[in-house]
Amino acid sequence: MHPAYSVILFTTASGAGYGLLFWMALAETFGVLPGGRALSLAALTFSLALITLGLLASTLHLGRPERAIGALSQWRTSWLSREGVAAVATYVPAGLLGLSWLIYLHNDLFHLVAALAAAGAAITVYCTGMIYGSLRTIRQWNTPLVPLFYLAAAASTGALLFGLIYSLFGYSTPLLEFLLLCLVAVSGAVKLTYWRQCDADKGQYTAEMATGLGAWGKVRPLDPPHTMPNFVMREMGYQVGRKHAQKLRRLVVLFLFAGPMLALALSALTGAGVFFWYLLAFLMTVVGIVTERWLFFAEAEHVSMLYYGAERA
Amino acid sequence: MNKKPEIELNTPAGDEVKQTTCYMCACRCGINVHIKDGKVRYIDGNRNHPVNKGVLCGKGSAGIMQHYSPARLRAPMKRVGPRGSGEFEEISWDEALDIATGWLSKPRNTDPHKLAFFTGRDQSQSLTGFWAMQYGTPNFAAHGGFCSVNMAAGGLYTFGGAFWEFGDPDWEHTKYFMLFGVAEDHASNPIKIGIGKLKKRGAKVVSVNPVRTGYNAIADEWVGIRPGTDGLFVGALIHELFRNQTVDLDYLVRYTNAPWLVIQDKGAADDGLFARGENGNPLVWDSNTGDFGDGTSADISPSLTGSRKLADGRTARPVFELMAERYLGDEYSPEAVAEQTGLKAEDIRSIAAELADVAFKQEVVIDQPWTDWAGRKHDKMIGRPISMHAMRGISAHSNGFQTCRMIHILQILLGSIDCPGGFRYKPPYPKQAPPWLRPHGKEDQVKANVPLGGPHLGFPLGPEHLLIDEECASRIDKGFTWDAPMSAHGLMHMVINNAATKDPYGIEVLFMYMANMAWNSSMNVKGTIDHLTAKDENGNYMIPKIIYSDAYYSEMVPYADLILPDTTYLERFDCISLLDRPISEADMAADSIRYPVVEPDRDVRGFQEVLIDLGARLGLPAFTNKDGSPKYPGGYSDYMVNHERAPGIGPLAGWRGKDGEKSVRGEVNPNQIEKYIENGSFFAHHLKPEQAYFKHANQSYLDWAADMGFREDKKPTIFQLYCEPVQAFRLAAQGHGDRQPPETHRARIEKYFDPLPMWYPPFEEDMIDQAKYPLHAITQRPMHMYHSWGSQNAWLRQITAANRLYVHTSVAAGINAKDDDWVWLTSHQGRVKCQIKVMEGVNPHTVWTWNAIGKRKGAWGLDDDAPETNQGFLLNHLISELLPEGGGGYRYSNSDPITGQAAWYDLRVSIEKAEDTGATEPMFEPLKHGSQPASPTKLAYGKEFKRGKK
Amino acid sequence: MTTLPQTTEKKLGLVIDLDICVGCQACATSCKEWNTGGYSAPLSDHDPYGGDPSGAWLNRIHSYELGEGAAGRTVHFPRSCLHCEEPACVTVCPTGASYKREEDGIVLVNPDTCIGCKLCSWACPYGAREYDYDDGVMKKCTLCVDRIYNETLEEEDRVPACVRACPTGARAFGDLGDPDSEVSKNVAAREGFNLLEEFGYKPTNKYLPPRMKTSAHVSPEPARKSAPVSAGNGSMVEKLFAWADQKLSR
Numbered sequence A: 001m002h003p004a005y006s007v008i009l010f011t012t013a014s015g016a017g018y019g020l021l022f023w024m025a026l027a028e029t030f031g032v033l034p035g036g037r038a039l040s041l042a043a044l045t046f047s048l049a050l051i052t053l054g055l056l057a058s059t060l061h062l063g064r065p066e067r068a069i070g071a072l073s074q075w076r077t078s079w080l081s082r083e084g085v086a087a088v089a090t091y092v093p094a095g096l097l098g099l100s101w102l103i104y105l106h107n108d109l110f111h112l113v114a115a116l117a118a119a120g121a122a123i124t125v126y127c128t129g130m131i132y133g134s135l136r137t138i139r140q141w142n143t144p145l146v147p148l149f150y151l152a153a154a155a156s157t158g159a160l161l162f163g164l165i166y167s168l169f170g171y172s173t174p175l176l177e178f179l180l181l182c183l184v185a186v187s188g189a190v191k192l193t194y195w196r197q198c199d200a201d202k203g204q205y206t207a208e209m210a211t212g213l214g215a216w217g218k219v220r221p222l223d224p225p226h227t228m229p230n231f232v233m234r235e236m237g238y239q240v241g242r243k244h245a246q247k248l249r250r251l252v253v254l255f256l257f258a259g260p261m262l263a264l265a266l267s268a269l270t271g272a273g274v275f276f277w278y279l280l281a282f283l284m285t286v287v288g289i290v291t292e293r294w295l296f297f298a299e300a301e302h303v304s305m306l307y308y309g310a311e312r313a
Numbered sequence B: 001m002n003k004k005p006e007i008e009l010n011t012p013a014g015d016e017v018k019q020t021t022c023y024m025c026a027c028r029c030g031i032n033v034h035i036k037d038g039k040v041r042y043i044d045g046n047r048n049h050p051v052n053k054g055v056l057c058g059k060g061s062a063g064i065m066q067h068y069s070p071a072r073l074r075a076p077m078k079r080v081g082p083r084g085s086g087e088f089e090e091i092s093w094d095e096a097l098d099i100a101t102g103w104l105s106k107p108r109n110t111d112p113h114k115l116a117f118f119t120g121r122d123q124s125q126s127l128t129g130f131w132a133m134q135y136g137t138p139n140f141a142a143h144g145g146f147c148s149v150n151m152a153a154g155g156l157y158t159f160g161g162a163f164w165e166f167g168d169p170d171w172e173h174t175k176y177f178m179l180f181g182v183a184e185d186h187a188s189n190p191i192k193i194g195i196g197k198l199k200k201r202g203a204k205v206v207s208v209n210p211v212r213t214g215y216n217a218i219a220d221e222w223v224g225i226r227p228g229t230d231g232l233f234v235g236a237l238i239h240e241l242f243r244n245q246t247v248d249l250d251y252l253v254r255y256t257n258a259p260w261l262v263i264q265d266k267g268a269a270d271d272g273l274f275a276r277g278e279n280g281n282p283l284v285w286d287s288n289t290g291d292f293g294d295g296t297s298a299d300i301s302p303s304l305t306g307s308r309k310l311a312d313g314r315t316a317r318p319v320f321e322l323m324a325e326r327y328l329g330d331e332y333s334p335e336a337v338a339e340q341t342g343l344k345a346e347d348i349r350s351i352a353a354e355l356a357d358v359a360f361k362q363e364v365v366i367d368q369p370w371t372d373w374a375g376r377k378h379d380k381m382i383g384r385p386i387s388m389h390a391m392r393g394i395s396a397h398s399n400g401f402q403t404c405r406m407i408h409i410l411q412i413l414l415g416s417i418d419c420p421g422g423f424r425y426k427p428p429y430p431k432q433a434p435p436w437l438r439p440h441g442k443e444d445q446v447k448a449n450v451p452l453g454g455p456h457l458g459f460p461l462g463p464e465h466l467l468i469d470e471e472c473a474s475r476i477d478k479g480f481t482w483d484a485p486m487s488a489h490g491l492m493h494m495v496i497n498n499a500a501t502k503d504p505y506g507i508e509v510l511f512m513y514m515a516n517m518a519w520n521s522s523m524n525v526k527g528t529i530d531h532l533t534a535k536d537e538n539g540n541y542m543i544p545k546i547i548y549s550d551a552y553y554s555e556m557v558p559y560a561d562l563i564l565p566d567t568t569y570l571e572r573f574d575c576i577s578l579l580d581r582p583i584s585e586a587d588m589a590a591d592s593i594r595y596p597v598v599e600p601d602r603d604v605r606g607f608q609e610v611l612i613d614l615g616a617r618l619g620l621p622a623f624t625n626k627d628g629s630p631k632y633p634g635g636y637s638d639y640m641v642n643h644e645r646a647p648g649i650g651p652l653a654g655w656r657g658k659d660g661e662k663s664v665r666g667e668v669n670p671n672q673i674e675k676y677i678e679n680g681s682f683f684a685h686h687l688k689p690e691q692a693y694f695k696h697a698n699q700s701y702l703d704w705a706a707d708m709g710f711r712e713d714k715k716p717t718i719f720q721l722y723c724e725p726v727q728a729f730r731l732a733a734q735g736h737g738d739r740q741p742p743e744t745h746r747a748r749i750e751k752y753f754d755p756l757p758m759w760y761p762p763f764e765e766d767m768i769d770q771a772k773y774p775l776h777a778i779t780q781r782p783m784h785m786y787h788s789w790g791s792q793n794a795w796l797r798q799i800t801a802a803n804r805l806y807v808h809t810s811v812a813a814g815i816n817a818k819d820d821d822w823v824w825l826t827s828h829q830g831r832v833k834c835q836i837k838v839m840e841g842v843n844p845h846t847v848w849t850w851n852a853i854g855k856r857k858g859a860w861g862l863d864d865d866a867p868e869t870n871q872g873f874l875l876n877h878l879i880s881e882l883l884p885e886g887g888g889g890y891r892y893s894n895s896d897p898i899t900g901q902a903a904w905y906d907l908r909v910s911i912e913k914a915e916d917t918g919a920t921e922p923m924f925e926p927l928k929h930g931s932q933p934a935s936p937t938k939l940a941y942g943k944e945f946k947r948g949k950k
Numbered sequence C: 001m002t003t004l005p006q007t008t009e010k011k012l013g014l015v016i017d018l019d020i021c022v023g024c025q026a027c028a029t030s031c032k033e034w035n036t037g038g039y040s041a042p043l044s045d046h047d048p049y050g051g052d053p054s055g056a057w058l059n060r061i062h063s064y065e066l067g068e069g070a071a072g073r074t075v076h077f078p079r080s081c082l083h084c085e086e087p088a089c090v091t092v093c094p095t096g097a098s099y100k101r102e103e104d105g106i107v108l109v110n111p112d113t114c115i116g117c118k119l120c121s122w123a124c125p126y127g128a129r130e131y132d133y134d135d136g137v138m139k140k141c142t143l144c145v146d147r148i149y150n151e152t153l154e155e156e157d158r159v160p161a162c163v164r165a166c167p168t169g170a171r172a173f174g175d176l177g178d179p180d181s182e183v184s185k186n187v188a189a190r191e192g193f194n195l196l197e198e199f200g201y202k203p204t205n206k207y208l209p210p211r212m213k214t215s216a217h218v219s220p221e222p223a224r225k226s227a228p229v230s231a232g233n234g235s236m237v238e239k240l241f242a243w244a245d246q247k248l249s250r
Ligand SMILES: Nc1nc2c(c(=O)[nH]1)N[C@H]1C(S)=C(S)[C@@H](COP(=O)(O)OP(=O)(O)OC[C@H]3O[C@@H](n4cnc5c(=O)[nH]c(N)nc54)[C@H](O)[C@@H]3O)O[C@H]1N2
Pocket: B120, B121, B143, B146, B147, B148, B513, B514, B515, B516, B517, B520, B521, B522, B549, B550, B551, B552, B553, B554, B555, B556, B566, B567, B568, B569, B607, B779, B780, B786, B787, B788, B789, B851, B852, B875, B876, B904
């Protein structure tokens, strides 16, 4: 699948934003959010900015962004619509949460609002994952590991952001770093499992099935419909070389998982220069997550390519 | 949930529909042009039209993009830079016509030889040829000489018809259809409609073709023959028919010259000619009387066998015996031909057996009484349901004439010409075999200011009809000379070469119409370009003036000095006449017109209008009144209605007579064009049921055809299995008669002018080192492109913007190459670099590509980075217009020795892997393109038609 | 809207005969020509005269080679939207622009509400959706909905443009939900099949397979070993002449 930069930016930025929102709201729900109102407000604003940036980026992907509002209508069947609804809905408790901080409203009701915000964030990210996870046409996506990883990645990138911000203001504990490390490890494990599963699955559909012409023997394309690539080939037929993909996967392992984990471990162990370690981990994560997302698209193979020369999909 | 959207289901296709004739190829289908807001909204097929019956092909359906192509010429142009530069200045029509008249009048007033007027893909030869006759030059022909004259001549000399547009399989009744060397052909839609019918009916389709694509892909049996060897294959089929005694003897006796007696007197001046009686008619042996009889008489029982002693004591033998001996010879046994054709002997046997089975056990009987030419009544029409069709896979070889004749012999032996289920003539065919026309243009017929006494092209019966004077060719293309004695369509492919080398002589003006001679219609493109730009020692062009009419900015435009821009097919009058290449079908005589359905938005004029205007300016008698005023002031439509070639016979056959009540023959009807337009721009005269078959011998048909001027007389067409004119040329080569070929030509003529078809290896492979050039290289027409002119079409070029060289899996393996790898393809003429595509369905000794996809940078309104110019390639760079030097140092044209047909598919090549430099070679300098506007970078055609969104 | 109808009154669709299709592209260009000025107007083209020409087409023709050597086969293979009975291209659509009509089963995109998110194209296993970069909305085969009911057209012209144009008659249009329709009967007789049946979208359009080598009507006797007549025992030539004499003197 064609890795569109708008979609990569959308999923990574909003993922991190929702992750941050989730952890803050969760902490608030249980009343353990450190720092003062100002910091909470700033962090919340930052998360909402990331989310909004991501959502805006996603509209760049649209042919008719001015009609985007229509995308909220089909939540009964469409994960994209659900994602939109969830995203919009999440602004409400998130906004109220901010409001509560702004005007010193602090009561139990707002623990509930915070809980709703956390739930909204998680649901939104799950929906995003399911946009891809529900597509049977792409075997690399059509697995529960996809929404799971979207959740894990949002959780870990959001948590890292949380750690980064709060450490800047001196709020950090080795426990948090340790928990974070675990989170990154979990998402790393999910990704590795995902890759293993993808590599093992050679695809259940063949060119012979696609054309229905297997009775005659192997089906090979002679002439494509058009000499130059058309929309379907550009969008669905994007291919990344195996070697290149392997290299990028190693980069992901290094920057998205191993590197940050090491930084967090060092931070927890040394207890010094915490912000620096967080920053390092975060910068690595940025490179890692963008690469991961690019690969997520680039490595995905679409069934329709069976008509354009793919032997299996 | 949102509401179900309201959608508009009843939007009319357009504001009005105008019915005219398609011209995105030469098939000439009827079209409905739907016009909306003055623009073309949609084009579909005219259901009532005899040619396409409502369907449309891939090109015709892309007509909008052809009509609005950015490569359309905009105004007349005068060359201002050197030839080939593409530097032009737009001028007015007045100036253009003044210049043309000035250039053209001098040769006419001094020596009409100095004008060469050649037309390419033209469909108005009845006008262009007539104009050239009026002008008085012997130098006229259309593109038939490099296209398919082998098919036309092969058929016309044999049975007065031809595969080439002059006939069709009986799609309704055929049970077994053999298709030789066809990818698309002129009858584009009719063949598709026909094959579709056969497949639905479960008739068997056998394709003989080195490549398995298109029609050949859906054949029930694919015979993947090695190019140039069809004569061996067909010879072996005939061998089998004779061996198994499965030939239609009654048919042979009734309709052919099989019983005619051939003089057997080696060394005599009439050896191999027919023994003739006192009245000049050929003799046969009448087994009723036990004596000689008149071979054209109906009242005898001719014998097919038996050597006879003539009155003068010499022997004569019937054609049948000579034929049987030839084809029963060992060299035509299936085993003997297997290796060279690449086919299995058992497959050849089984096809022969199938042919016999279908022909003789599965007759088609139509309950329709008819009367033959001799007055004998038949209560049914009985047919042998075998049909065949062949085209350029046969014709584009230097053995094409003989191979084509051999296929006709196969048809005739099976009794399947113009019978139910067989091959059917389309009126005005059948003609006599050969047609009565002889070529005009001998020295004494060409005089200043005097029209030529008759048509340029015809069918010589022997050396006496050649257009030579003291061995010097009268025609610039050396048509009807010893180089190509029976060149019934001329040799357009030699004109530029000959004119530039002043061989046989130099000319003053080259006038061309609709032929992309500087690119895809030339062999050896570079050589042709050099000829077009060659200068003499004084720095003057060897071809001093070139006038050219094109509608688009093709590769040829920059090589002309004066450009006469034509309209598109939707903007002009045209006439598809029974005097030329009509649109008849087997049971109707039909013709059609084109009329302007949209107004030109540029300063362009229909070429025919311009030609008539020039005719008047030059004072050509048929285009001028006595007082010197133009005879057809109304232009081409005026001419179409008012011109009469013979009393009552004009360009259009429909609605003649004062009130439009007469067909084919009748007085001029001033409202004729309106009648055509009312009827969908065509006219069809339907034959009566009793005229439907056996037209060559059908009294009712023959009477009608003679009355209509289609035939000289009411006598039947007798199929010429044995072709006497060919023997007449051979006798001259053997030293007989007062007109003999020069020494250099003798051996060749003696060898190839065999009155009974035989196979010989194509010249190129015979003359080059086959080990060095082991592969055949051929082209095929893509169904969705018409030669060069499809690539300017924004839709069609998306389908094919570049071509690959298709090679067999084993060839690719041999050079260790895979799909898209670059290779060098080398012939004795040059080399071309291109990319390959590996396939299974191709003869292993053959490589091929789609024709005319490669384009030169700067032409056709395409950007310089167009795939057509960077990956697209032509095989033409590899094809030489001349054969390698043979014995005696003479280089013959790369053509059939009999007809002069260009031998495009004789090409032999070698292949090797090449470095990937991302671009094809040879690469020519980009052409400048005068003041043509830049092409758009985006198209949203139809946006303006959207409801409420004007 | 994006909920699929439980059933549709009709199942209008195309039947494509792969035994007859010669790959002429008529259905592709006539589709483009009709639709660029019709319901889907326009079908835009990018770089139409340049190095990378492409555009929105609702019907495309592939060609494939099957099997090996002379026993193999070349097949031309037109492909457009199959108007599936249970396609996710409809259910994934966030706006409802993509829908399946209850009355005839046609799957359409509403060009006035589509936001061009392309998700439906990802959900179609057949690559049958065509994004129009210029127009910013998704396009697809409409089954020529603006022709088949169009009362301004002659009745016999109320068929899709591609069917109307196809010169070989390889395309047919009709109600595949009605077992007595021409198309359904032909599908049954010729063992018409679904593309990628295994995927489960239940396409309405059907394909008729290329026939295995047929020799319908033709059952040649084995080639005769010897002449059927008694006379002339010499060479093949003599035998033939003897046969001809005997035959003609009868
Ligand atoms: N390698 C190879 N070469 C071949 C062949 C092959 O099989 N293989 N085939 C040969 C054969 S059979 C033929 S017939 C030739 C054909 O070759 P050409 O006769 O050159 O045919 P085209 O290239 O189609 O078009 C000729 C010119 O007509 C112009 N034209 C188009 N429409 C109009 C119009 O309405 N008015 C005017 N005035 N001009 C118009 C086009 O712009 C173009 O410049 O190619 C030959 N060349």
